Amino acid sequence: MTARFFLVKLVRAMLTLLLVVSFVFVILRVSGDPTDILLPDDATADTIEYYRTAWGLDKPLHEQYVRYVWSVLHGDFGISLQDNRDALQVVLERVPATLQLGLAALVFSIMLGIPLGIFAALHRNSMADRLTMSFAVLGYAMPNFFLGILLILLFTMSLQWLPSSGSATLWHMIMPVATLGMAAAGTLARFSRSAMLEVLSQSYMRTAKAKGAPRLRRIGWHAMPNAAIPVVTVLGFKIGGLISGALVTETVFAWPGIGRLLVMAVSNRDLPVVQAVVLLVGFTMVVTNLIVDFLYGWLDPRVRVSGASQGA
């Protein structure tokens, strides 16, 4: 029955992906004749005609669509106008850098936000709680680029401790990771705190105490798995935020990832690359959401079982 829950989620994720792909197709077609946009202004009529045939633009729309989906499925996103290489290739080269930054920021936000939130909940209404939550709100409310510039001013300009651009060493990672992860850490701290408080007030926590379970066990075995359920949901939303945040952060710190690539591709009107980035980002979001869904089902037996009986 658990398998059915996962299957339903998987099919839903596939449909979302198809939707993303179709959306990109529509946007590209609606925004005009691709040859006008994609080819240089001084292209000759022959060249334009050549590409129209090559790209199948002389075919009816539904045929174009099938062709497009087909090529996307085969990883064919066209040729980068900038350096005449396969667009997907250009994008994929940048993926490790972004992945490194994004994952590090994710780990950073989890390691910082969740313990802080739990700590604040366990010391509810104390000075420590208030301080932690002010810090969380600050982290959450401060725009990415602002925090980034602030850090550069402090740690690069004044103190001269950390490099501000590039990705050559581990030192280079510190500021971009903190910049990108801070907002998510703030949100996670706030959600972990409220989720934990909610759970601590539940009747089963009193039962656990009445059974003679020691405090650490009550927090670790009884409270945290319950509090994790809403936190994981938020984490899912935050991953989307991390991806868009990576765009800004990479630009501020000259981090050679897909965010920076996208900004450059847009300003160079390198549409195949833009398209590849957008699809890749969409793909990542769908996949991470799928993982979150699975995690959620794994954490919460109620979801797992009711999700299964829905399909039955």
Place this chain on the structure above:
Amino acid sequence: MSAPLLSIENLTVGFSTERGPVTAVRGVSLAVDAGETLCLVGESGCGKSVTCHAVLGLLPSNGRVTGGRILFEDRDLAAFSERELERLRGREVAMIFQDPLTALNPVHSIGKQLAEVLILHRGLSWDAAKAEVKRLLDRVRIPDAGRRLGEYPHQLSGGMNQRVAIAMAMACRPKLIIADEPTTALDVTIQAQILELLRELQAEEGLALMLVTHDLGVVAEMADRVAVMYLGRVAEEAAVNDLFSAPCHPYTRGLLRSIPRIDENVARLATIEGSVPSLHAVPAGCPFAPRCENACTACVEHVPEPLVRADGRRVACFAPVAA
């Protein structure tokens, strides 16, 4: 006469609230003998649950025992450290709560939750605990125990969950079980089954039961002795037959009159006039005086102390109901 198993002496419990401090339990004395059932009755808010929670040190963070002693086998639980309480809870004194679904943890299977008590107090391994869990589930008559122990609370009915909670309370063979309205959240037929089960297990194990209830029918069925509480005090405490046949305190009489009876016209059903005062405005004298038919000047000015009468009853009243 040997000392009672549990003896609550002059217990006072205070809460700090946004509207200032309140005293929810004011000088309650109760005794439960080994193997007997004491029922705690009274209108909502009179301090039944708070008294129960105080015994096991389960008061919420804004509540505190501010006076009195809670003697369990001559040890004062009110003076116990958290460590000592942890060793006592679930092992010597166990508790059953009102709503069985919310009282069980939704993310752990009932088997694991049951095993936890065994692991905590009896030092069993998971495997040994599992066998014992099956035995316990059989004991509280949950059919198909082997399969059920892998299920989660939301997959079981209210009655089944309460059976699990009872099994959990019984797991370490405690001497006393405190049950706070264990059947209030259940259907009538299920209520009867659960009470029946409690009574059987009590007889088999010889354990004492402190049972909170709103339902005088439950009292009649289960109790050896009854304590009637009103606004944080014990108004009257008596053997169950005495209490039902001849209530002494006007409040007890009022409660008994308000039981619907099949042989009487429903329209004549009496209720007690007025409402329970707020804890923020407790009357100076007898807390029940403003609603009492028998109230005299002494009642308004002084708090009546509970007096033990010749027949063993304790009544806190200046103007008791004439026998």
